[in-house]
Amino acid sequence: xxxxxxxxxxxxxxxxxxxxxxxxxxxxxxxxxxxxxxxxxxxxxxxxxxxxxxxxxxxxxxxxxxxxxxxxxxxxxxxxxxxxxxxxxxxxxxxxxxxxxxxxxxxxxxxxxxxxxxxxxxxxxxxxxxxxxxxxxxxxxxxxxxxxxxxxxxxxxxxxxxxxxxxxxxxxxxxxxxxxxxxxxxxxxxxxxxxxxxxxxxxxxxxxxxxxxxxxxxxxxxxxxxxxxxxxxxxxxxxxxxxxxxxxxxxxxxxxxxxxxxxxxxxxxxxxxxxxxxxxxxxxxxxxxxxxxxxxxxxxxxxxxxxxxxxxxxxxxxxxxxxxxxxxxxxxxxxxxxxxxxxxxxxxxxxxxxxxxxxxxxxxxxxxxxxxxxxxxxxxxxxxxxxxxxxxxxxxxxxxxxxxxxxxxxxxxxxxxxxxxxxxxxxxxxxxxxxxxxxxxxxxxxxxxxxxxxxxxxxxxxxxxxxxxxxxxxxxxxxxxxxxxxxxxxxxxxxxxxxxxxxxxxxxxxxxxxxxxxxxxxxxxxxxxxxxxxxxxxxxxxxxxxxxxxxxxxxxxxxxxxxxxxxxxxxxxxxxxxxxxxxxxxxxxxxxxxxxxxxxxxxxxxxxxxxxxxxxxxxxxxxxxxxxxxxxxxxxxxxxxxxxxxxxxxxxxxxxxxxxxxxxxxxxxxxxxxxxxxxxxxxxxxxxxxxxxxxxxxxxxxxxxxxxxxxxxxxxxxxx
Amino acid sequence: xxxxxxxxxxxxxxxxxxxxxxxxxxxxxxxxxxxxxxxxxxxxxxxxxxxxxxxxxxxxxxxxxxxxxxxxxxxxxxxxxxxxxxxxxxxxxxxxxxxxxxxxxxxxxxxxxxxxxxxxxxxxxxxxxxxxxxxxxxxxxxxxxxxxxxxxxxxxxxxxxxxxxxxxxxxxxxxxxxxxxxxxxxxxxxxxxxxxxxxxxxxxxxxx
Numbered sequence: 001x002x003x004x005x006x007x008x009x010x011x012x013x014x015x016x017x018x019x020x021x022x023x024x025x026x027x028x029x030x031x032x033x034x035x036x037x038x039x040x041x042x043x044x045x046x047x048x049x050x051x052x053x054x055x056x057x058x059x060x061x062x063x064x065x066x067x068x069x070x071x072x073x074x075x076x077x078x079x080x081x082x083x084x085x086x087x088x089x090x091x092x093x094x095x096x097x098x099x100x101x102x103x104x105x106x107x108x109x110x111x112x113x114x115x116x117x118x119x120x121x122x123x124x125x126x127x128x129x130x131x132x133x134x135x136x137x138x139x140x141x142x143x144x145x146x147x148x149x150x151x152x153x154x155x156x157x158x159x160x161x162x163x164x165x166x167x168x169x170x171x172x173x174x175x176x177x178x179x180x181x182x183x184x185x186x187x188x189x190x191x192x193x194x195x196x197x198x199x200x201x202x203x204x205x206x207x208x209x210x211x212x213x214x215x216x217x218x219x220x221x222x223x224x225x226x227x228x229x230x231x232x233x234x235x236x237x238x239x240x241x242x243x244x245x246x247x248x249x250x251x252x253x254x255x256x257x258x259x260x261x262x263x264x265x266x267x268x269x270x271x272x273x274x275x276x277x278x279x280x281x282x283x284x285x286x287x288x289x290x291x292x293x294x295x296x297x298x299x300x301x302x303x304x305x306x307x308x309x310x311x312x313x314x315x316x317x318x319x320x321x322x323x324x325x326x327x328x329x330x331x332x333x334x335x336x337x338x339x340x341x342x343x344x345x346x347x348x349x350x351x352x353x354x355x356x357x358x359x360x361x362x363x364x365x366x367x368x369x370x371x372x373x374x375x376x377x378x379x380x381x382x383x384x385x386x387x388x389x390x391x392x393x394x395x396x397x398x399x400x401x402x403x404x405x406x407x408x409x410x411x412x413x414x415x416x417x418x419x420x421x422x423x424x425x426x427x428x429x430x431x432x433x434x435x436x437x438x439x440x441x442x443x444x445x446x447x448x449x450x451x452x453x454x455x456x457x458x459x460x461x462x463x464x465x466x467x468x469x470x471x472x473x474x475x476x477x478x479x480x481x482x483x484x485x486x487x488x489x490x491x492x493x494x495x496x497x498x499x500x501x502x503x504x505x506x507x508x509x510x511x512x513x514x515x516x517x518x519x520x521x522x523x524x525x526x527x528x529x530x531x532x533x534x535x536x537x538x539x540x541x542x543x544x545x546x547x548x549x550x551x552x553x554x555x556x557x558x559x560x561x562x563x564x565x566x567x568x569x570x571x572x573x574x575x576x577x578x579x580x581x582x583x584x585x586x587x588x589x590x591x592x593x594x595x596x597x598x599x600x601x602x603x604x605x606x607x608x609x610x611x612x613x614x615x616x617x618x619x620x621x622x623x624x625x626x627x628x629x630x631x632x633x634x635x636x637x638x639x640x641x642x643x644x645x646x647x648x649x650x651x652x653x654x655x656x657x658x659x660x661x662x663x664x665x666x667x668x669x670x671x672x673x674x675x676x677x678x679x680x681x682x683x684x685x686x687x688x689x690x691x692x693x694x695x696x697x698x699x700x701x702x703x704x705x706x707x708x709x710x711x712x713x714x715x716x717x718x719x720x
Numbered sequence: 721x722x723x724x725x726x727x728x729x730x731x732x733x734x735x736x737x738x739x740x741x742x743x744x745x746x747x748x749x750x751x752x753x754x755x756x757x758x759x760x761x762x763x764x765x766x767x768x769x770x771x772x773x774x775x776x777x778x779x780x781x782x783x784x785x786x787x788x789x790x791x792x793x794x795x796x797x798x799x800x801x802x803x804x805x806x807x808x809x810x811x812x813x814x815x816x817x818x819x820x821x822x823x824x825x826x827x828x829x830x831x832x833x834x835x836x837x838x839x840x841x842x843x844x845x846x847x848x849x850x851x852x853x854x855x856x857x858x859x860x861x862x863x864x865x866x867x868x869x870x871x872x873x874x875x876x877x878x879x880x881x882x883x884x885x886x887x888x889x890x891x892x893x894x895x896x897x898x899x900x901x902x903x904x905x906x907x908x909x910x911x912x913x914x915x916x917x918x919x920x921x922x923x924x925x926x927x928x
Contacts, residue, residue: 100801
């Protein structure tokens with residue numbers, strides 16, 4: 001009996017005292033010692049921190065095979081199996097984590113805005129506090145390099161590309177009609193209110209294989225995953241009223257927004273360059289519903305708007321004005337689900353649907369068109385390690401467009417098409433180290449209207465020189481897009497091919513706290529652009545896909561919020577050289593929407609004593625080409641330079657009440673976008689012309705924004 | 721008889737041993753933290769957390785040490801790495817105890833760290849969530865002084881700036897002080913911080 005007792009005691013003792021000393025050293029990838037690293041045996045108390053030479057030594061009472069954990073801030077945690085009894089001193093290597101603020105970013109061509117981006121050129125607030133943007137996402141993006149200000153159009157023109165070469169995506173799903181409907185020379189705006197989006201990624205070229213059907217650029221908007229809190233927003237503006245409400249539950253939330261805009265009182269008070277019969281009027285509503293599941297998030301977004309206006313358009317070719325009466329109804333619906341499937345597999349599924357109905361009266365003619373467009377997408381992503389990610393998926397787009405043109409007391413002309421486009425894509429993201437990373441992918445698509453399938457490779461690579469130094473990146477990609485609606489609606493009469501482009505982009509970027517410098521040179525080559533012989537495209541035009549062109553240039557961006565207290569500014573400069581021979585161009589020429597040089601200077605000054613933010617935006621661009629028929633040549637002359645200075649002032653009455661004032665083109669510069677020449681010369685043999693100018697020289701806006709919420713802190717600075 | 725004795729002895733022996741180890745470890749780590757050795761303290765708490773998966777306090781302190789240290793760190797890459805580390809440690813525990821008021825208060829502190837990191841952008845993003853977290857913590861444990869004081873302290877900065885009335889927040893701070901004394905500690909290692917800061921804040925209230 002006694003012996004058993006002693007046996008037990010000695011056993012306890014031996015367990016207690018069977019200790020092994022573990023020694024070693026922790027170093028980084030360059031064999032430099034890491035002091036302060038945590039080294040321990042998983043699931044035990046046994047461990048220590050490394051000393052100044054990266055050395056460690058500790059005793060353990062564990063036995064057998066154990067896991068040794070080595071962790072240190074901003075390094076990847078390393079786990080190795082060791083056999084305690086046979087352990088020999090080791091040198092253990094830690095790799096720097098690639099998920100840190102100062103790691104390399106593969107971003108040639110891409111401008112990020114928003115809170116998820118590690119390197120943001122714009123912050124969410126900027127969309128709204130940039131003078132001249134008036135809450136229009138597109139207008140704020142036009143202060144970035146690579147874009148062209150085309151004042152009479154309002155859409156995004158990127159690096160020598162037409163506006164429809166840019167596609168807009170919300171939560172990964174294409175938006176078929178991203179802009180409000182409008183007519184010639186009356187600028188449109190983006191359809192989406194900025195406040196529902198938490199991130200914007202604007203690519204001016206070389207983007208991911210996940211996105212297709214865009215020759216020049218993609219604009220990716222992501223809705224918020226979670227609204228911050230319950231709140232009600234009220235807006236009273238000189239141009240209308242708005243009401244928003246967000247309600248949060250434990251696992252879900254709903255945001256509703258409604259707005260009514262009517263420019264009639266405003267246009268009555270402020271002189272206009274256009275004769276409006278009925279000023280722009282719009283009813284709109286948006287709803288976002290988010291629901292969290294155990295392993296995923298479902299987001300549903302719906303937007304509806306109905307707008308109309310009626311105006312008299314002047315033309316040099318007719319003594320009487322042309323009356324344009326436009327009614328547009330638009331519905332956009334988007335549902336997306338993102339979920340973890342376990343084992344680092346992630347699934348994204350989405351459905352987008354857009355319906356646009358236009359009813360346009362042109363004098364007594366009547367044009368009606370309807371577009372139904374849907375997009376479904378399924379994507380799977382697998383994170384193989386912190387350093388390697390792989391994704392692949394498929395897309396299907398279906399578009400149905402019908403148009404009827406009822407000539408007054410005459411024929412009814414019909415046009416339309418239905419196209420289906422199926423695509424598949426695959427892409428890999430690889431970090432070789434904290435400094436070197438790469439993204440390679442490819443996309444293949446088949447369009448059943450064009451009977452054409454295409455394969456487009458995409459690749460980009462980035463290298464960072466050092467912890468506090470800049471980085472360079474290079475991107476290459478092939479891009480295809482079906483010809484624009486203006487042509488493909490005549491697919492019954494002609495079979496079109498895809499238009500094609502290749503991008504080569506070289507980027508240098510340097511960032512430090514609140515400062516950023518970006519320089520990008522690019523070359524873009526266009527092939528297979530649509531050409532036709534007639535003066536305007538029509539069903540019986542003689543179409544070919546023989547057009548071509550190029551764009552090359554340099555984009556510079558500098559942002560600084562560091563040098564001066566409470567003062568932030570950015571400067572964008574773009575130089576572009578672009579020519580193309582497309583449409584009915586007789587020769588290769590620089591199209592009218594391209595200005596060779598553009599400059600934007602945006603400043604924001606927070607005046608503490610006045611609780612005000614004052615913002616000034618100055619946009620300049622050299623003249624744009626136009627054809628003067630009085631002289632030989634094509635697109636041979638240039639308009640005078642464009643110049644506009646805008647000012648805005650946000651005054652915080654209290655934390656939740658804001659008074660906002662903004663005025664565009666303060667100096668009243670008389671900008672001329674283009675000229676319209678008479679089709680025939682006058683009696684003395686001269687072609688007369690008419691200037692195409694803004695619909696108003698200045699735009700003035702006053703608004704009052706009130707937020708009611710629990711924390712008494714949030715406000716609508718974001719929505720202005 | 722002897723068998724039972726041995727069994728009891730062994731039981732006492734092992735449990736006493738384990739308890740001591742946890743207590744020793746926690747005391748030692750808190751001591752390191754007290755000496756300003758943040759990275760060593762964090763490493764030690766991390767080791768205890770690995771050995772004691774049923775205790776929420778070690779990871780709570782990993783979050784705490786890193787968040788507090790981030791406030792006084794200048795290197796922005798370092799600050800964001802610290803807040804990420806704090807978040808990761810805290811999430812492990814919130815998953816296990818979603819209704820622990822102290823963990824929610826800690827989450828509010830990490831978000832406050834992000835607000836300090838970039839007030840212009842994160843202020844708007846996190847203010848509502850911080851507010852919600854404190855409210856939820858107060859609901860879960862009405863006796864928790866840190867939930868009451870934390871909320872008032874976060875709000876008072878903004879109110880003072882806009883010249884709004886700070887009386888309601890000052891009242892809340894005053895209310896939190898006796899709560900600190902009354903708060904029952906389940907162990908010597910449970911969070912007990914905040915009283916001195918609350919008293920200091922209350923003094924500032926009195927000055928106006």
